[in-house]
Amino acid sequence: MRHLINILDLTVEEIAKLIDVADDIMANPDKYSEVCRHKILATLFYEPSTRTRLSFESAMLSLGGNVLGFSEANSSSAAKGESVADTIAMVCGYADIVAMRHPKEGAPIVAAKHSSVPIINAGDGGHYHPTQTLTDLMTIRHEKGRFNGLTIGFCGDLKFGRTVHSLIAAMSRYQNVRFVLISPEELRLPGFVKYEYIEKKGLECIQSRSLEDVIGELDVLYMTRIQKERFVSEDEYFRLKDSYILTAEKMKLAKSDMCVMHPLPRVNEISVAVDDDPRACYFKQAHYGRYIRMALIMKLLGLIKDDVPYEKPDEEEQEIVYGEFTCRNSRCITTTEQELPQAFKLTDKENKIYRCVYCETRRN
Numbered sequence: 044m045r046h047l048i049n050i051l052d053l054t055v056e057e058i059a060k061l062i063d064v065a066d067d068i069m070a071n072p073d074k075y076s077e078v079c080r081h082k083i084l085a086t087l088f089y090e091p092s093t094r095t096r097l098s099f100e101s102a103m104l105s106l107g108g109n110v111l112g113f114s115e116a117n118s119s120s121a122a123k124g125e126s127v128a129d130t131i132a133m134v135c136g137y138a139d140i141v142a143m144r145h146p147k148e149g150a151p152i153v154a155a156k157h158s159s160v161p162i163i164n165a166g167d168g169g170h171y172h173p174t175q176t177l178t179d180l181m182t183i184r185h186e187k188g189r190f191n192g193l194t195i196g197f198c199g200d201l202k203f204g205r206t207v208h209s210l211i212a213a214m215s216r217y218q219n220v221r222f223v224l225i226s227p228e229e230l231r232l233p234g235f236v237k238y239e240y241i242e243k244k245g246l247e248c249i250q251s252r253s254l255e256d257v258i259g260e261l262d263v264l265y266m267t268r269i270q271k272e273r274f275v276s277e278d279e280y281f282r283l284k285d286s287y288i289l290t291a292e293k294m295k296l297a298k299s300d301m302c303v304m305h306p307l308p309r310v311n312e313i314s315v316a317v318d319d320d321p322r323a324c325y326f327k328q329a330h331y332g333r334y335i336r337m338a339l340i341m342k343l344l345g346l347i348k349d350d351v352p353y354e355k356p357d358e359e360e361q362e363i364v365y366g367e368f369t370c371r372n373s374r375c376i377t378t379t380e381q382e383l384p385q386a387f388k389l390t391d392k393e394n395k396i397y398r399c400v401y402c403e404t405r406r407n
């Protein structure tokens with residue numbers, strides 16, 4: 044059984060196939076309207092969501108299946124203190140597949156361990172958001188026709204923006220991709236992304252504090268919201284919240300075929316005047332979410348005909364040590380889940396870098 048916790052759980056061939064299937068669903072929706080008859084998707088959302096939850100539900104309903112779930116932690120037994128492990132052990136008796144969003148990083152890994160049905164990570168804290176990445180990749184393929192050779196700029200909250208982390212991980216597997224990281228000092232990309240996906244692979248990457256300085260180089264501009272809910276200090280949030288605003292003026296400096304993306308919701312990062320620019324792709328991007336999630340549900344339930352065979356990438360096995368270090372990330376699932384052992388993987392033998400198995404924070 045396969046889960047989707049990290050976008051790298053899918054091979055590039057599998058992603059290409061998912062986009063093909065999503066395109067076919069868009070062109071021939073009737074062909075797919077009964078494929079999940081009598082199947083149930085549970086949406087367990089411990090954090091707010093509009094697009095992700097509704098597009099999952101719409102996806103399952105459009106496949107002829109049913110949905111159940113909750114949209115806030117307060118309306119579930121989490122409010123009574125139930126662990127993720129216990130909730131999942133029970134929910135997998137009620138549903139055939141689970142999409143879960145949780146504020147704690149690594150929560151879907153715990154869920155997958157206790158589940159007899161596929162688990163989909165619909166966002167874990169400031170860590171990853173692989174299904175948004177599938178939506179993003181589908182948008183890039185439609186707009187640019189390729190992934191290789193693109194220069195992609197990420198602008199805004201690169202520290203807490205989980206959509207950024209997953210998309211960088213995904214793009215790092217294509218050829219000659221250049222990353223341009225645009226953020227204030229305080230919101231730079233965390234080490235588990237910068238080091239593991241860019242530096243270790245020797246990929247080209249430039250950092251800038253100014254959007255205007257670099258916008259002219261970009262094929263894709265990925266704007267993001269400053270993630271208010273992850274800040275420890277509200278003052279800091281208010282100081283940084285309007286760091287970047289994409290305006291029609293700034294769009295004049297960009298290539299005529301640059302594609303502007305945003306996972307949404309936007310707060311103030313893209314002025315409404317940009318919406319009419321043909322380069323603005325964010326609403327299209329949100330729309331693709333339904334079709335790619337239909338394809339993903341079908342895949343994880345084994346319903347894609349002639350799916351590409353899965354070949355596990357031959358990576359070196361990483362050594363895992365238990366109980367030796369303690370994760371210092373207050374958003375890590377180990378801080379709340381009872382009896383979850385502290386576990387660290389050796390991600391870089393040469394430099395002796397250990398990262399938490401759940402949230403990938405480097406050990407002290």
Ligand code: NCD
Pocket residue numbers: 094095166172175205206267268306307308
């Ligand atoms: C994103 C998320 O939840 O991380 N939204 C989404 O799923 N489309 C981005 C955000 O909340 O800023």
